[in-house]
Amino acid sequence: MLRVVVLGAAAGGGVPQWNCGCEVCRKARGEHPELRSTQASIAVSADGEHWFLINASPDLRQQLVATPQLHPAKGRLRHSPIAGVILTNGEIDAVAGLLSMREGSPFTIYAHPKVLAILKANSIFDVLSEKNVRREPIAINVAFEPVLGDGKGSGMEIEPFTVPGTSAWYLRDKMHPGGNASEGDTLGLCIRDKATNRHFCFIAACAEVTDALKSRLAGAPLVFFDGTVWRDDEMIAQGLGTKTGQGMGHISMSGTSGAIESLAGLDIDRKVFLHINNSNPALLAGSAERKALELAGWQIPADGTEFVL
Numbered sequence: 001m002l003r004v005v006v007l008g009a010a011a012g013g014g015v016p017q018w019n020c021g022c023e024v025c026r027k028a029r030g031e032h033p034e035l036r037s038t039q040a041s042i043a044v045s046a047d048g049e050h051w052f053l054i055n056a057s058p059d060l061r062q063q064l065v066a067t068p069q070l071h072p073a074k075g076r077l078r079h080s081p082i083a084g085v086i087l088t089n090g091e092i093d094a095v096a097g098l099l100s101m102r103e104g105s106p107f108t109i110y111a112h113p114k115v116l117a118i119l120k121a122n123s124i125f126d127v128l129s130e131k132n133v134r135r136e137p138i139a140i141n142v143a144f145e146p147v148l149g150d151g152k153g154s155g156m157e158i159e160p161f162t163v164p165g166t167s168a169w170y171l172r173d174k175m176h177p178g179g180n181a182s183e184g185d186t187l188g189l190c191i192r193d194k195a196t197n198r199h200f201c202f203i204a205a206c207a208e209v210t211d212a213l214k215s216r217l218a219g220a221p222l223v224f225f226d227g228t229v230w231r232d233d234e235m236i237a238q239g240l241g242t243k244t245g246q247g248m249g250h251i252s253m254s255g256t257s258g259a260i261e262s263l264a265g266l267d268i269d270r271k272v273f274l275h276i277n278n279s280n281p282a283l284l285a286g287s288a289e290r291k292a293l294e295l296a297g298w299q300i301p302a303d304g305t306e307f308v309l
């Protein structure tokens with residue numbers, strides 16, 4: 001049985017974002033605290049005891065406090081159920097939480113060599129000594145089974161695949177420490193329970209839904225998908241900035257090439273948006289945008305929501 005806990009559903013900045021006075025952020029600070037959401041990450045376990053994080057957000061410390069499944073076991077002076085972290089990209093909202101795991105507990109980081117190169121090039125991550133924290137390269141389209149601290153298998157098989165996207169924002173127009181190969185900056189993951197053969201897929205950043213991606217997601221019991229913006233120009237339209245969704249490597253929820261329309265008719269049981277920016281009006285319960293996505297069979301999870309497969 002696979003258990004998946006949504007640690008956070010928000011895009012970079014979270015809800016509310018520290019310097020933002022948009023409608024959603026104002027409401028989240030005020031009369032609608034239920035809008036508050038931490039930056040996107042999930043935890044997954046095949047045995048309910050050992051857990052793997054998919055991405056480590058800057059809000060990780062707060063997320064771990066709020067998630068009983070990830071607390072140290074009773075009676076143990078030093079312990080964590082977290083056996084590893086799988087990184088799907090090198091953005092700040094995917095890797096900064098690693099710095100909150102620096103207190104000497106062993107775990108393994110799994111990431112594409114391009115993302116491992118980013119960690120290696122930034123000496124602040126050396127605080128995670130390689131003696132305790134192994135760094136394991138993963139390869140596109142090569143399934144792997146993450147291992148537990150004692151070297152035993154986790155019971156999960158994970159297949160990383162490439163998704164149209166961009167490299168981390170802070171590396172634009174700079175030399176990428178992982179070289180110029182175009183693949184590896186943005187990965188999706190399909191995670192399968194070896195015992196039951198049930199699986200789900202996780203795509204936190206996606207610039208385009210290709211036919212290859214559609215056939216990979218078809219028939220999946222559960223999909224977490226990039227829900228950054230409702231429409232491509234919403235940040236500009238709301239006066240919040242100059243970036244488009246596409247410019248940041250994210251398709252919109254709406255529109256003919258958006259996520260809702262592109263993933264319709266693929267026989268996916270449960271469709272869940274993740275990585276939702278605070279500019280996205282679909283965050284507001286009762287908005288026309290929220291109604292439209294729910295009518296199309298999608299949901300926006302609250303932090304802490306657990307899915308069982």
Ligand SMILES: [Zn+2]
Nearest residue numbers: 020022025278
């Ligand atoms: Zn805002």
